Amino acid sequence: MLIRRCAILLIEPRERLDFDFPSLLEGGDGLRAEREWIALAPHLDGEVTLGVAELTPLGAIPVHSWMEFDAAAAEHDATVLRTLLGKGLLIGATSEYSEFRKRDDALRDTHWHAPAAVAHAFSRWQGVAAGEPLRGIGITSVADLVEKLGNPPPHFGERALAGRRQALTRPSPGVIDTLLRRRATCRNYDLARRVPFSTFSHLLHRAFGAQAVHEVTAEAAIVKKTSPSAGGLHPTEAYLLVQGVEDVAIGLYHYHAGEHALEPMQSLTTPAARELANRFLAQQDWFANAHAIVVLAPRFRRNFWKYRNHAKAYRAVTLDVGHLSQTLQISATEFGLGAFVTSAINEIDIERTLGLEPMQECPLAICGFGWRAVERVHTEFDPLRAVWSE
Ligand SMILES: Cc1cc2nc3c(=O)[nH]c(=O)nc-3n(C[C@H](O)[C@H](O)[C@H](O)COP(=O)(O)O)c2cc1C
Structure with missing residues (x-):
C-alpha cells in the first residue's frame, strides 16, 4: 500500500x-x-x-x-x-x-495557506451558547468586565503629545454622516410586522446583488458589487433564514447574486425557524427574531484560485465579509430597519444544515435585519440617541 x-x-x-x-x-x-x-x-x-x-x-x-x-x-x-x-x-x-x-x-x-486553514477549522463552533461562559462567572456588563479584568487598554491610541497634534476641521454633517450616525446594532425586533417584499428585494440587491458582470471568457467573469472584494472575486454567498418578510414563505434560501432571486432550500414552521435561528446564532436570542437572517459564507476556492496558499488570502476573505455586512447595515438603516452582525455563530451546525462542505464554503459571520421593536428589552449602544429617545 x-x-x-x-x-x-x-x-x-x-x-x-x-x-x-x-x-x-x-x-x-x-x-x-x-x-x-x-x-x-x-x-x-x-x-x-x-x-x-x-x-x-x-x-x-x-x-x-x-x-x-x-x-x-x-x-x-x-x-x-x-x-x-x-x-x-x-x-x-x-x-x-x-x-x-x-x-x-x-x-x-x-489551496489553503496552512496556518490559516488550521485557524479557520479549529475556531468553528458547534452547539455553543455564546454569552453563557461570561454569565457563568458573573459578567453581564462592561462594568463587570472592568471589575473582573481591570481596565482595558486606553480607548484612544496616541502617538504625540497634545501640543504636537494638528487639529482638523469639524465637518458639518452630510447625508452619509447622518445615515452612519443613525446605525446602531439592533437587538430588539418586532416580528409581528412584516418587512415589505420591495424593501427586502432592494436590500439584497444593494448589498449582495451583481451590479454588473464583466465576462472575461465564456466560463470566467468578474462581478461588480457595491462593496469591494479582494481580487474582484466576490467569493461570499448569502444564505437566508427568512421569518418575517411579506410574500416570502418562512424558510431557508440561497440568494442568487446574478439572477437576483431566492433559491428555496427548506421551508420551515415558525417555531422551527426560531429554533434554527437560535442554533445558528449560538443562542443569541436578541438577534434570533430578526425578520431576515443572512449567513455570509465565502466559497474559499474562488479566492484561493488566484491567491494560492497565500498568507493574506484568508484575511482578505474575512475583510470582504465585513464590507458586505456594513453595506447591508447602512442600507437597512436607510430603509428605517434595524440590523446587526455577529461572528459568534455555530459554523458547524450551519454547514450541516445548509449542506456546505467544510473548508470549501463556510459561514464567517451572520448579519440580519428587520423592524425595530417599540420597546427596548435587550441592551443597545445608542449614546447619540439616534434610535431611542432615552
Ligand atoms: C465582528 C463583529 C462581531 C459582533 N458580534 C456580536 C455578538 O456576538 N453579539 C452581539 O450582541 N453583538 C455583536 N456585535 C455588535 C457589537 O457589539 C456592536 O457593534 C458594538 O457594541 C457597538 O455598537 P453599535 O454597533 O451599535 O455601534 C458584533 C459586531 C462586530 C463588528
Whole structure:
C-alpha cells in the first residue's frame, strides 16, 4: 500500500491546567499541569491527541509524494504507522482509507495557506451558547468586565503629545454622516410586522446583488458589487433564514447574486425557524427574531484560485465579509430597519444544515435585519440617541 502524510498538519505541545485538591492540601498552588501533543489537521472533524512515538513518522513521511508502507515500516514502527493511518494523519491509497483521502484531496485542491486553514477549522463552533461562559462567572456588563479584568487598554491610541497634534476641521454633517450616525446594532425586533417584499428585494440587491458582470471568457467573469472584494472575486454567498418578510414563505434560501432571486432550500414552521435561528446564532436570542437572517459564507476556492496558499488570502476573505455586512447595515438603516452582525455563530451546525462542505464554503459571520421593536428589552449602544429617545 502507498502512503503519504496529510497535506496540512500543525502539532501543538499543549499544557492543560486542572484543579488539584491534594496539591492544595500539601501547600501547593492547587493546579495540576497535563502536557500533551495535539495534532491539528483541518481535514479531520476534531483535534487528535498524539503519543510521542507518533511524532517522528509524522515529520518523516512525505507529503507531496507517495511511499510504500513497507519502506516506511523499515524505518518506523509498523503499529505506530497503522495507528496514524487510523487517525487519518497518514493517508493510505487503498479503499479502506478513502474517506480520509477524499477530504485530504479536497483540502489540497482548495489551496489553503496552512496556518490559516488550521485557524479557520479549529475556531468553528458547534452547539455553543455564546454569552453563557461570561454569565457563568458573573459578567453581564462592561462594568463587570472592568471589575473582573481591570481596565482595558486606553480607548484612544496616541502617538504625540497634545501640543504636537494638528487639529482638523469639524465637518458639518452630510447625508452619509447622518445615515452612519443613525446605525446602531439592533437587538430588539418586532416580528409581528412584516418587512415589505420591495424593501427586502432592494436590500439584497444593494448589498449582495451583481451590479454588473464583466465576462472575461465564456466560463470566467468578474462581478461588480457595491462593496469591494479582494481580487474582484466576490467569493461570499448569502444564505437566508427568512421569518418575517411579506410574500416570502418562512424558510431557508440561497440568494442568487446574478439572477437576483431566492433559491428555496427548506421551508420551515415558525417555531422551527426560531429554533434554527437560535442554533445558528449560538443562542443569541436578541438577534434570533430578526425578520431576515443572512449567513455570509465565502466559497474559499474562488479566492484561493488566484491567491494560492497565500498568507493574506484568508484575511482578505474575512475583510470582504465585513464590507458586505456594513453595506447591508447602512442600507437597512436607510430603509428605517434595524440590523446587526455577529461572528459568534455555530459554523458547524450551519454547514450541516445548509449542506456546505467544510473548508470549501463556510459561514464567517451572520448579519440580519428587520423592524425595530417599540420597546427596548435587550441592551443597545445608542449614546447619540439616534434610535431611542432615552
Ligand atoms: C465582528 C463583529 C462581531 C459582533 N458580534 C456580536 C455578538 O456576538 N453579539 C452581539 O450582541 N453583538 C455583536 N456585535 C455588535 C457589537 O457589539 C456592536 O457593534 C458594538 O457594541 C457597538 O455598537 P453599535 O454597533 O451599535 O455601534 C458584533 C459586531 C462586530 C463588528
